[in-house]
Amino acid sequence: MTRMLRTQGVTAPAGFRATGIAAGIKASGALDLALVFNEGPDHTAAGVFTRNKVKAAPVLWSQQVLTTGRLRAVVLNSGGANACTGPLGFQDTHATAEATAAALSDWGTETGAIEVAVCSTGLIGDRLPMDKVLAGVREVVHEMAGGLTGGEEAARAIMTTDSVPKQVALHQDNWTVGAMAKGAGMLAPSLATMLCVITTDAVASPDALRAALNAATATTFDRLDVDGSCSTNDTVLLLSSGASEITPSQQELTEAVTRVCEDLCAQLQADAEGVTKRVAVTVTGAQTEDDAVLAARVVARDSLVKTALFGSDPNWGRVLAAVGMAPVALDADRITVSFNGSPVCIDGVGAPGAREVDLSGEDIEVSVDIGVGDASATIRTTDLSHGYVEENSAYSS
């Protein structure tokens, strides 16, 4: 029997400590520095990162340290992305990892900087206030605590425009997966722009973790697309302590990690910037799953579709116009569209009553059959609202 709880996060599995503190990186005085620490006995790890060609310093650093398949700790800050900060920004990330390793060594766990991943989120382009970051790193190591509280504080410390912390734990019979994530805008398309740390007490090799994480992110974070904008800082890490002494099969591990990622995706979608509608765009009848993903993404990103949904307007013609631009095989005379299960367009022509379909609820399902095959895929997105424009026209200033 399994149990899924959103009251727990990265400290739910045995062998993990975490906490979050206010280090003064954010002017507001809110929590802004988090640590996730793996007590072992194992320290295997895997990661996936943004596909953006412009990568933040912490992404470049963490990609490098992850080549070892091993991590003792992850230090994360909000209040600044440390992206587009050049060689000096990379030195800042390196110094953060060094300081974390030194503090953990002082505390009694011999740690090298190469065992510390770094994640940053916030405004692109500014250097971090390193005096505050380095002092904060020493403090957060001392504050680090086991138990449930620490995990939630860590989840709070990585929030930017998020309105609520996001965490979840999936308890299997004898082993557990826990996770936290942040992300509310710049959500797309290769990883929903965000930081995410997943922990487990299962015994798993780096290869097993990598396989589980790649499979899980491909069908979850990779299919959440709020605004089509992909960040410079996307990072998803999976750490294993092995403390349960249970070795799940690859399939069991992949399924558990996927369920955790799915749940976090739902939380990210529900808290996306300016969201008033949670939208799932499903394309069926595609020649390949890749085609279905591409076509669903084109519809999910279309500003005219998204503003119509904000207005609860069943303007299905915009769905047709959008999908018609997808770079995939389709039969324009066999496209069928339904909103919340009600057909609005059949074989490329409007269905009776299409303009009266009720879209006033918070959840909208858009289904599009493109009539040339059997493959399907779903992209999750949100509407395009006044709230999105408001939040994003005033974020940096």
Add this chain to the structure above:
Amino acid sequence: MTRMLRTQGVTAPAGFRATGIAAGIKASGALDLALVFNEGPDHTAAGVFTRNKVKAAPVLWSQQVLTTGRLRAVVLNSGGANACTGPLGFQDTHATAEATAAALSDWGTETGAIEVAVCSTGLIGDRLPMDKVLAGVREVVHEMAGGLTGGEEAARAIMTTDSVPKQVALHQDNWTVGAMAKGAGMLAPSLATMLCVITTDAVASPDALRAALNAATATTFDRLDVDGSCSTNDTVLLLSSGASEITPSQQELTEAVTRVCEDLCAQLQADAEGVTKRVAVTVTGAQTEDDAVLAARVVARDSLVKTALFGSDPNWGRVLAAVGMAPVALDADRITVSFNGSPVCIDGVGAPGAREVDLSGEDIEVSVDIGVGDASATIRTTDLSHGYVEENSAYSS
């Protein structure tokens, strides 16, 4: 010496008549049916159409009749796109062309339906009120008049969310190009979603017209991108009467048509849905012009860039994050960005004073050098404002 006048349009060249009437297609009673008629002596013509795989009935019809390289008339309606209306919608378009040809024949100019192009614009998915369209066609032929007034009425009759009619005339020494266009949203990316009719009294073969039109649209309408949404009805037609008896060189013809299209693009951009800023995104340093177009388009479409510009916020990090996802060769460590000529990011790192650049004016130039070549291109776009969301969340209802 040449003269460009926005007080004239399709009837500026010799040999063209036009007018617009209220046929009752729009519930508001506004002008909604236009006719452009070529009195000759020549009747050569060329057209370019939407690349959307979902094409409206009038696009399918007009593409077919244009294969002859010959047109006597164009009949255009607003108040309904006649898209996604199936075989019956195509019959409606055919009947409209037949009725126009019959009315023109009655009036004294023997005309076949195959000499009549049809354009429609408005909501996708509804059949047109054909009783009103067919009665309107007879009326518009009778009302058709020469002179300047007729052209402006035609330009008014094709407006949808446009707030002003768009027309222009370019007078060369002995020949003239005139044009009208509509379009305010669903503007991208292969033709800025719109209807446009261009007329000239130059003598030109269908091949010469086709070459001029393809060259002109490739660098003008194809590089205007308001919301990344490409419509089902895009149509640009070029008709020649030969009435000036002047045969310009191919280069002269192409240049004149390009200048007219450029001016119409500026008018479309200035009247785009919800526009508060006119934005030009120029990418330089690309390996090829195609790469420059692609990269500039990715930046011009990015919702986070567009909302920042709405807020007059020089948030250059979003430009970096956007261009980093463009599917082109670039050097992330050599990207240089400037806003209105002020460098905000040099070699991938923020420049001093970048956050203080003044973007409060109505025109914003975003320049991005991607550091790998010598090719460049500019995409014109607008900001993403509350007005855009407002207008598009309530358009069909």
